[in-house]
Amino acid sequence: MKAVRFSRFGGPEVLELVDLPDPQPGPGEVRIAVRAAGVNASDWKKRQGQMDPELPQTLGYEAAGVVDVLGEGVADVALGDRVFGFAGDGAAQAELAVLSFYAPIPRTLDFPGAAALPAAIETATRALDQLGVASGGTLLVSGASGAIGSAAVQFAVARGARVIGTASAANHAYLRSLGAEPVTYGEGLVERVRGLAPEGVDLALDVAGSGVLPDLVELAGRPERVVTIADFEGARKYGVVFSRGDSGRALHVLDEIGGLIESGRFTPPVVRTYPLAEVAEAQRAGEDGRVRGKIVLVAGSGA
Incomplete structure (x- = not known):
C-alpha cells in the first residue's frame, strides 16, 4: 500500500x-x-x-x-x-x-x-469532562474559532453552559452562530470578558496556547478551574491542568457525535x-x- x-x-x-x-x-x-x-x-x-x-x-x-x-x-x-x-x-x-x-x-x-x-471532538470533550462543564455555568474558551475550539463551544452549549469565546473580529459572527458570545483576544482580555461577565467565569479552557493562562486564572478565580490543551510549560508554571490523551480519552464522543449532528446541536x-x-x-x-x-x-x- x-x-x-x-x-x-x-x-x-x-x-x-x-x-x-x-x-x-x-x-x-x-x-x-x-x-x-x-x-x-x-x-x-x-x-x-x-x-x-x-x-x-x-x-x-x-x-x-x-x-x-x-x-x-x-x-x-x-x-x-x-x-x-x-x-x-x-x-x-x-x-x-x-x-x-x-x-x-x-x-x-x-x-x-x-x-x-475524531481528534477535534475527542480533545474538546476530554477537556470539558475534566473541567466538569455542565448546565448553568459560564465557560470561557480561548481560541474558540478553530476545529477544537469550535467543537468545545458547541459541546458546552449542548450541555447547557453559557460560553464566551475569544477570536479575531473576523470570526465573531461565526462564534455567534455556534451559540457563543465572542470577545477579541489579546491585551485587555480580562476587562472585555468582565464586560460580559462582571463576576468572572466559572471555568476556562485554553485551546490557543498564546500565553493567556494568567488571564484565565484571574477570570476563573483558581487555577484548578482552568484546563489547557496547548501550553504545557504554562500549565506547570501556573498550576493549571494540562489535558493529554494518556490521562484518559473521551472516546465516547465518537458514538455520540452523530446524534448531536442530526439534532442540529453540532455543525x-x-x-x-x-x-x-x-x-x-x-x-x-x-x-x-x-x-x-x-x-x-x-x-x-x-x-
Whole structure:
C-alpha cells in the first residue's frame, strides 16, 4: 500500500509517498480502505523533530473509510461498513489503516467530513469532562474559532453552559452562530470578558496556547478551574491542568457525535481537501495558517 512517511526531519519536502506492507488488525480492531485522513498540527511538529526522535515515521491518527478486514472478536461492524476513528499506530495517512477505536460514520457526513472529526471532538470533550462543564455555568474558551475550539463551544452549549469565546473580529459572527458570545483576544482580555461577565467565569479552557493562562486564572478565580490543551510549560508554571490523551480519552464522543449532528446541536468544521499525494502542500497550507477549518487528505474515491 501507499503511505505517507518521512526519513529525515525538515520541511514539507521531506514527506514521501512510499510502499509499505499492508497492515493487519489485532483483536478488537478493524482495517479500513482509507477514503480520508485528517491532518493536524502534530504532523508538522513530528516532521520537524519536535516530538518523536525515531526515524522513519508515518503520519496520521484519524481516518474514515470502508471496513475491509475485521480483527478477532469484532462483532459491532461488518465488512463494507463506513467507519471513522483513531489509528493507534499513527499511520492513517495511507491507502489502508488499522483503527483501534472506531464508530459508524454519521449518515449525513461524507468521508472527508468524518475524518475531520475524531481528534477535534475527542480533545474538546476530554477537556470539558475534566473541567466538569455542565448546565448553568459560564465557560470561557480561548481560541474558540478553530476545529477544537469550535467543537468545545458547541459541546458546552449542548450541555447547557453559557460560553464566551475569544477570536479575531473576523470570526465573531461565526462564534455567534455556534451559540457563543465572542470577545477579541489579546491585551485587555480580562476587562472585555468582565464586560460580559462582571463576576468572572466559572471555568476556562485554553485551546490557543498564546500565553493567556494568567488571564484565565484571574477570570476563573483558581487555577484548578482552568484546563489547557496547548501550553504545557504554562500549565506547570501556573498550576493549571494540562489535558493529554494518556490521562484518559473521551472516546465516547465518537458514538455520540452523530446524534448531536442530526439534532442540529453540532455543525462540523469546514473541510479543505488535498489528494494523499499532495501531503506536502497540505502541510504547508496548515503550517502557514492559510486554511480555515480542517485539512483532510483524500485517498481512493474520497466520496
